[in-house]
Amino acid sequence: MAKFILPFLISFVSTVVLIFLLKKTVGRFRWAERKSSRHIHSAKAYRLGGIAMIIAFNLSILASRDLFISHQVYGFMISTLIILVVGFWDDLRELFWKTQLFYQVAVAILIFIFGIRIYRITDPFGGVFNFNSSLGVIISMIMVVLWVVLMINSMNWLDGIDGLSGGISLIGALTIFFLSLYPEVNQPPVAILSLVLAGTILGFLIFNFYPSIVLAGTSGSMYMGFALAVLAIFAGTKIATAFLVMSLPIIDFAWVIGERIRHKKSVFRPDRNHLHHKLLELGWSQRKITLFFYAITALIAVVALNTRAIGKSVTMIAAVFIMAMSLIFINKKLERLKK
Numbered sequence: 001m002a003k004f005i006l007p008f009l010i011s012f013v014s015t016v017v018l019i020f021l022l023k024k025t026v027g028r029f030r031w032a033e034r035k036s037s038r039h040i041h042s043a044k045a046y047r048l049g050g051i052a053m054i055i056a057f058n059l060s061i062l063a064s065r066d067l068f069i070s071h072q073v074y075g076f077m078i079s080t081l082i083i084l085v086v087g088f089w090d091d092l093r094e095l096f097w098k099t100q101l102f103y104q105v106a107v108a109i110l111i112f113i114f115g116i117r118i119y120r121i122t123d124p125f126g127g128v129f130n131f132n133s134s135l136g137v138i139i140s141m142i143m144v145v146l147w148v149v150l151m152i153n154s155m156n157w158l159d160g161i162d163g164l165s166g167g168i169s170l171i172g173a174l175t176i177f178f179l180s181l182y183p184e185v186n187q188p189p190v191a192i193l194s195l196v197l198a199g200t201i202l203g204f205l206i207f208n209f210y211p212s213i214v215l216a217g218t219s220g221s222m223y224m225g226f227a228l229a230v231l232a233i234f235a236g237t238k239i240a241t242a243f244l245v246m247s248l249p250i251i252d253f254a255w256v257i258g259e260r261i262r263h264k265k266s267v268f269r270p271d272r273n274h275l276h277h278k279l280l281e282l283g284w285s286q287r288k289i290t291l292f293f294y295a296i297t298a299l300i301a302v303v304a305l306n307t308r309a310i311g312k313s314v315t316m317i318a319a320v321f322i323m324a325m326s327l328i329f330i331n332k333k334l335e336r337l338k339k
Contacts, residue, residue: 003066003188004177008195010063014056015203019214022048023207045212047091049166050220053200054084057227060196067192075114076193076230079107080223087219097268100218101149107226108148109141116233118143147239148229150250155225156218157256158249161276162210163290166201168249168297169224173198175245175301176231179238190234197227210286240312244304247316248275248297251323275323278330281337 026046058077061067069077086103089095118140120130130136159165177194180187201224207214216224232242243250252275260267279289303315 003064004191004195007060007064007067007192008199011056011060011196011199012203014059015052015200016206018052018056019048019204019207022046022052023214045215047215047217047220049204049208049214049216050087050091050218050223051084053204053216053220054080054223056200056203057196057223060199061193064192064196067189072111072115072234073189073193075111075116076227078114079111079226079230082107082110083222083226084219087217087222090218104149104152104222105145108145111148111230112141112144116144116230117141118147118233118239121239144233147233148226150253151229151242151246152222152225154246154249154253155228156221157253157274158276159216159221160272160274161280161286161289162212163205163208163286164276164293165216165221165224165249166205166208167290167294168246169228170198170201170205171294171297171301172228172242172245173201173231175305176228176235176238176242178305179241180235185235185238187235190231193234194231197224197231210290241304244312244316244319245297245301247300247319248293248323251320255324255327275327275330278327278334281334282330 023046026048057080061069061073061077067073082103086095086100090100117137119132121143155165155169158168173194177191177198179185180190180194204214204216204220208216228242228246232239235241255275256271256273257267259273260269260271265271276289276293279292280286284292300315300319304312307315
């Protein structure tokens with residue numbers, strides 16, 4: 001058990017120490033980070049969380065004696081460092097959406113080149129689709145790119161209020177940890193990586209839970225979404241489980257895109273049309289919204305860990321239906337309040 005607990009503690013302590021040191025450092029000079037209209041936080045909160053988490057994540061992996069660092073893991077680590085640079089760049093001066101998308105696709109292709117691939121998927125009725133042929137390799141790469149980009153942006157867009165993206169990501173990381181210990185999966189290395197990720201997120205949440213004094217920043221939110229996407233592939237391609245656990249941010253992501261298209265707005269232009277923003281308009285506090293999201297995600301995670309493929313499909317359909325009906329109800333209520 002020590003081989004799991006120690007990496008978690010190292011990553012947790014490292015993140016806390018790094019955030020503390022970074023905050024002390026930037027406090028001595030003017031921090032020229034950009035401001036975003038969709039984020040609601042204290043003016044004194046700095047976007048340092050991602051920098052600390054990514055550095056702590058990589059140092060903790062290198063320090064783990066029970067983890068063999070394969071070329072896939074090296075590809076994972078290098079990709080997080082690219083995300084750190086791109087995210088930090090965006091935090092200083094907002095990058096054009098095409099630039100961000102280019103680097104998101106680039107890191108997805110990079111991990112594919114390093115061997116992090118989808119070799120097969122299971123359909124809800126027990127069938128298996130293998131991607132062993134030349135065409136299958138191309139399909140696998142497309143799926144990896146789509147999955148990684150979806151997870152990165154879902155988590156990035158969720159990062160609008162204190163503690164929300166971090167808490168959801170923490171639940172996702174712990175879900176993959178428990179999943180990797182299942183006899184049919186049995187992947188201790190993935191369990192270690194999941195706990196290293198969980199440790200960095202928990203260390204960050206100490207500073208980010210309402211009222212926050214540190215934000216994840218673009219690097220942090222992208223890192224959390226990317227890491228969860230990669231670990232889901234590592235864990236025997238358990239994308240369905242990760243997709244289900246992350247269903248709230250993913251459904252919200254899809255809904256917001258649909259709303260922007262319907263109102264003929266740019267899909268990539270930030271706004272306050274997300275579920276957490278709507279709940280704020282209804283008078284919910286940030287703390288209440290965050291805990292509500294935590295509870296729903298934790299409940300879905302328990303279901304995901306205890307159901308087969310068909311059960312996950314039914315749960316996903318139910319989640320989409322309930323979420324859609326809730327958003328429609330909330331929109332109508334907000335319209336009545338505005339009138």
